[in-house]
Amino acid sequence: MNETMTVTALGSGGDGLAEAGADRLYIPFAAPGDRLLVARERKAGDGWRARIVERLADGPDRTAPACRHFGECGGCVVQHIAAPAYQAWKRARVVEAFAREGLDPGVIAPLVPAEPGDRRRLRLAVQPAGGRLLVGFNAAGSDRIVPISECPVAAPELVAILPALARGLAAIWPRRHAGDVALTLTEGGIDLLLVVPGTFGAPARTALARLAEDLDLARLSVAPDDRTAPEPVAIRRAPRVRFGGIAVTPPPGGFLQAGMRSEAVLSALVAEAVPAGATVADLHAGCGTFALAVAGKARRVLAFDRDAPALEALLAGARAGGVGNRVTVERRDLDRRPPTLAEMRTWTAAILDPPRAGAAALADALARSAVPRVVYVSCNPVTFARDAARLVAGGLRLEQATPVDQFLWSPHVELVAVFRRPA
Ligand SMILES: C[S@@+](CC[C@H](N)C(=O)[O-])C[C@H]1O[C@@H](n2cnc3c(N)ncnc32)[C@H](O)[C@@H]1O
Incomplete structure (x- = not known):
């Protein structure tokens, strides 16, 4: 059943808050003052999570999001709020x-x-899916991967490498495992860490060293999980800060x-x-x-x-x-x-x-x-x-x-x- 309501505030997690009788609704991507048609999805904390079915009228602080992936990618929750209200x-x-x-x-x-383009560290999810390799951010509240072609919060050098990184990883990534790739921008170039279960044998290491060359990385390291110290596989320049x-x-x-x-x-x-x-x-x-x-x-x-x-x-x-x-x-x-x-x-x-x-x-x-x-x-x-x-x-x-x-x-x-x- 759809309900009409007005958003009264932004909650601490970035959801719009609205009161429906005695119930509190948490509405992702809503802005204070928005008049919305919403549908309840599930109980959440002290209230309900609801999704926007239709925006009937926009609140005064609503603005156009900076990124085409906003609303799907789980990285940003409040791009739709104008800077003064957001700050x-x-x-x-x-x-x-x-x-x-x-x-x-x-x-x-x-x-x-904060300034756009300032983020020097990104961690992306990697998942084999039906013969393809998905590399991107997790969708909001899910482990579905959203491949990204832009990211206005990240340093442009990191965003620029993403298409070649996705192609390069597709050639070497173990078929059965999901994992992560962490990128850090340093003075020497990009420092890359692959977190993926299992071990890399000699042929895979040769391929990783080639990937480091192709992407002109400073360093490429691997780790089976976040608890194990990563092992550098290729060091081409010192990844200094x-x-x-x-x-x-x-x-x-x-x-x-x-x-x-x-x-x-x-x-x-x-x-x-x-x-x-x-x-x-x-x-x-x-x-x-x-x-x-x-x-x-x-x-x-x-x-x-x-x-x-x-x-x-x-x-x-x-x-x-x-x-x-x-x-x-x-x-x-x-x-x-x-x-x-x-x-x-x-x-x-x-x-x-x-x-x-x-x-x-x-x-x-x-x-x-x-x-x-x-x-x-x-x-x-x-x-x-x-x-x-x-x-x-x-x-x-x-x-x-x-x-x-x-x-x-x-x-x-x-x-x-x-x-x-x-x-
Ligand atoms: C938020 S990081 C800050 C590191 C550093 N100040 C910086 O800005 O790069 C927190 C640091 O605390 C360390 N740490 C966390 N728990 C600790 C503990 N119980 N005893 C000592 N160090 C700890 C971590 O290893 C990590 O280096």
Whole structure:
């Protein structure tokens, strides 16, 4: 049965929200103010998921989407919302998370907007299908693959290679397995990782090396799954990136911030918050995005992470970049073994940049410490606010939080927050 309704708001996941009597409807690709004919599809959370049958009248913030795949490809959820309303919605995600934890929303700066073409990392699904190989993004809420011919969020160099990549993979991909291909744009060119079950024998490796030549890749690596360290099959040029001007070669599949300009924004905010001459602990250092961005101004940088190959890359970069005498690395799972008070005694600043789950144990440890400054980079305002409340309860003052839009047209928002312990 179709129902007519008006969309009242955008939900946190990007769906339009509408009330139908006592029921809440979640309507993908709807905009606030839209008058719609919709059909309920299934129960979802505290309401119903519904699809648009017909748009009867458009809301004031509706705009034409930038990409022809919008609505089918699962990568973007809100391309149909004009920039001012879209950016206000993103910033509101942070304001709401602060409100839930009793944090002061007055410290939240304006959102730093994203730019199209900034994304340097793409991960595409690959699936053999009736003699063909499908390479693309998953469709919204499904594992159907949408082959893509354009992607306005991604760096043009990545988009340009996609047709040749799909043809090249079709010649070598194992017929029985679905998998993924991850592309990262680096100074040396594209760093490609194939994640596909099974092993590649000698003939397949020769074909992969040829594919690396044909596509002019910097490096091509393979891994059977995301838990196994990838193995480079062809290295034609070093897939280098730069942090604070220091060149680093990340391990295959290693974490990098997704956007080039957005990483520069995050790094500048972190570097600005770290005082010159500080002894800084970077507690989720990865391969050095922030550790090396502050190495030039710090007295010492102690880089922690549980990922050994990332730390090796960081240290190699620090040494080659002339700051090796200031940077030490330690492999450690900080959820299981947070820093002790004795370890933190010499720290004058700490940087946190945890995964989406946040860093509760670290927040508790820092709350108990005397560390005077904490810079928290977050990709999840909800877990950030939870951890921030712990830091504030431990006597740190939340002075500034800057939302940064790194994932254009998605529901994700990053932020950089600065905490100071009053003297
Ligand atoms: C969001 S990434 C950030 C990395 C780095 N700051 C950057 O910007 O490239 C999170 C990092 O935290 C590390 N990590 C996650 N859980 C951890 C834990 N329990 N202990 C130590 N490191 C952890 C991951 O290995 C990863 O490098």
